[in-house]
Amino acid sequence: MTSLGSEEELFQRLTSLDPTHTMRGFFFNSVLEVVRLLGDESAVKHCLSAAGEPRYLDFFSYPTESYVRMLYTAAKRLSDRYGGFEGALRVMGARTVMKFFDSAAGRALQVVVEGNPKRLLENLPATHRMGLRGGHCTLRWEGSTRGVLFIERISAPAPFIEGALHTLFEATRARNLKVASRQTAPLDVEFEVSWE
CATH class of the missing domain: 3.90.1520.10 (H-NOX domain)
Structure with missing residues (x-):
């Protein structure tokens, strides 16, 4: 098995994704916000370039492949600061949830689960x-x-x-x-x- 974060592993993940699969822009914006908080503005521009769009609207759907490219770019940019590629992914996952809690869907979920x-x-x-x-x-x-x-x-x-x-x-x-x-x-x- 190839190591997580390697070019080979990214290629395998991207080629295994169904091209019809999409994700809400919220997920893209969460990564960008985390990169802003934890990185710098040049890292944000690098992530946008890797994903191929100048901006993302929260409730619109975008290709999952673009999200994966953005996520890997962000994790590589933040890896030195957060204990490697896996550590950066964990921090971004945690921060994405914090952003989710501030959204209407996140607040609704909190009410439901009590x-x-x-x-x-x-x-x-x-x-x-x-x-x-x-x-x-x-x-x-x-x-x-x-x-x-x-x-x-x-x-x-x-x-x-x-x-x-x-x-x-x-x-x-x-x-x-x-x-x-x-x-x-x-x-x-x-x-x-x-x-x-």
Whole structure:
């Protein structure tokens, strides 16, 4: 298996993506905001250039391939500051969730889950469907405080999603929170989330 963040791995991910898959502009803007906060304006311009658009509208849909190019460019630019490529992805995943909480969809999700980690996990497949076209997210329970999210045709690398999930569940004040991932195919990943 090629190493995460290498040109070979990026090429494999891009060629495995379905060209009809799209993501809301919100995700692009979240990455750009994180890069602004954690990097600098020249890094933002570099990310826009890699993705191929001068700007993104939150509720419009754009090719997932463009998002992946932007995400990898951002992680490479921030890797020295955040412990490497994986560390930068985790930080961006966490910061994206913080931005999500400020959005109308994020506030609605917080109202629905009422700080309950079980309810949050139950709602993640539907939240996934709202923001992305393509890929599948399903949930399997393995106990009352442990579940496995299975994401097929995942766009973002596992460390990004781990960072996002950790921040999502920290907001519920779950104790002894653990998030771990296991890649089952080039674009399929299981995320085990548990708490007490």
